[in-house]
Amino acid sequence: MNLNYNDVSKLPSSLSNLCKLTSLYLCHNRLAELPELNLPSLRELHLANNCLKELSSEVLGGLRGLRVLDLRENKLDELPDDITLLQMLERLDLANNTLSSVPCHLGLLPHLRSMPLEGNPLRLLRRDIVQRGTRQLLQHLRDKLPNPASSYPGFGEDSCHPDGGTFKEAAEERLPKLPDKWQLRNTRQLVYSEKAASVPEELLQSAVEAEVPAVDLSGNTLAALPDKLAELSGHVKELVVSCNHLTCLPSYLATFTHLVFLDVHANRLDALPDLSALKFLRELNMTHNRFTSLPECLRGSQSLEILFAGDNRITEVDVSLVASWPRIATFHINNNNIGYLPPTLGNVTQIRSLLVEGNPFRVPRAAIIAKGTNEIMSYLRSRVVPGAE
Missing domain, CATH: 3.80.10.10 (Ribonuclease Inhibitor)
Structure with missing residues (x-):
């Protein structure tokens, strides 16, 4: 569903009725918040160029199948700890927001390959680390984890990812299988x-x-x-x-x-x-x-x-x-x-x-x-x- 370039300021909760929806484009609108949605089939959510200031845990909980989440050009100043409920995430675009840091346990997401962060006032992440690319940035975040992986949202001791093993093992190993x-x-x-x-x-x-x-x-x-x-x-x-x-x-x-x-x-x-x-x-x-x-x-x-x-x-x-x-x-x-x-x-x-x-x-x-x-x-x-x- 493509709703880019409109004046949408609010989404109806009835969107959850679209249970087979796989892609939703809402870029260049006037959204300041998102309703609680249950879209288990949604794989791509594009929200660039809106007015979002926060993401709630309730919103994330209903979008666990996301592979792509585009939040570029919004007004986010922090990410919720529950962002790692999106364990299938492959691309998370956070560029041009007002983030001063990102949660360290993002580094545990086993499929995350791309996380643009440019244009944020990152005070708690050294610029040279961000510039090394997503792979090394995620490794840096994992290295800074103060607690066991099982203590973070979505990462229980026995939580398994689709390739087998624990999420922490998958994130740390990332074996170069072709x-x-x-x-x-x-x-x-x-x-x-x-x-x-x-x-x-x-x-x-x-x-x-x-x-x-x-x-x-x-x-x-x-x-x-x-x-x-x-x-x-x-x-x-x-x-x-x-x-x-x-x-x-x-x-x-x-x-x-x-x-x-x-x-x-x-x-x-x-x-x-x-x-x-x-x-x-x-x-x-x-x-x-x-x-x-x-x-x-x-x-x-x-x-x-x-x-x-x-x-x-x-x-x-x-x-x-x-x-x-x-x-x-x-x-x-x-x-x-x-x-x-x-x-x-x-x-x-x-x-x-x-x-x-x-x-x-x-x-x-x-x-x-x-x-x-x-x-x-x-x-x-x-x-x-x-x-x-």
Whole structure:
């Protein structure tokens, strides 16, 4: 069910009658809270860009089958301890909230492979740990557990996960077993994060045969993406190759025309191939690389909503490029080498989240930057010279 881009402010409890519902999209609405729901078949819940301030234990208890929970761009300042009731969770997107920390027992979730946290004021988690990627972050959280795993919600002494053994054993071991095509068809994603210099050919072949829509090769030491990956171009919607040693991306990425999400952060990239054919690309994470400019290859993209370009070497902001993205809502260019922030950027009014701190420009002043996006954009507009574009 797709209810994105509406003015929904409240959900009826009668939603629980949709007992066979598997996906629910509610992004870009005005939801401030969720009712208690019982949706045992729900696998994906997308709530990005709402006004949620908290999640109740009652809500989580009725959603235990979730694989994907997207809470990006809300107002969450903490997660409930009962978040680990979602023991089948594979992707938990918490980016751009107001979290100062996350529960350590999240590290026990046996299937969790992706947990974006950028854009949160994390005071109790070191930045370098967050930047190492989900795998190492979860290990760090497990290492900090003050109590036995059995003391946390959903993790009894004898609690077992679908692969056998206890949840703690599953989380700590994460043995690099290569799934066959039947397993990949069931999970609908290829995840291979083993600090490896190459990806097994047989694993990629299984992914091709399973027609997986999501590929995660993060946390390896890949110097180049395998040619075999090109055979997945007709199916993949999410591609994560972060935290590798990539110095360039293959031109065959232009054939991934269904791609919605691309994460290349924490590599050694200074350029992107031509991505103009990616008409559905909604989110690009290119942080922590060596880029000196914004992605010109995406000029005119009608679908790009989220661009993370922080921690690079970008020297200027091409406002005409940013303005060519009619749906751009999140634009992060923090920690670059930008010496001048053009006032006309304030006219790109579709921007809802702007991060610019950590650049050498002197205007706007740090006091204005600290007040957030609305104040920055308003200040920039006030400095636009009449007639300027």
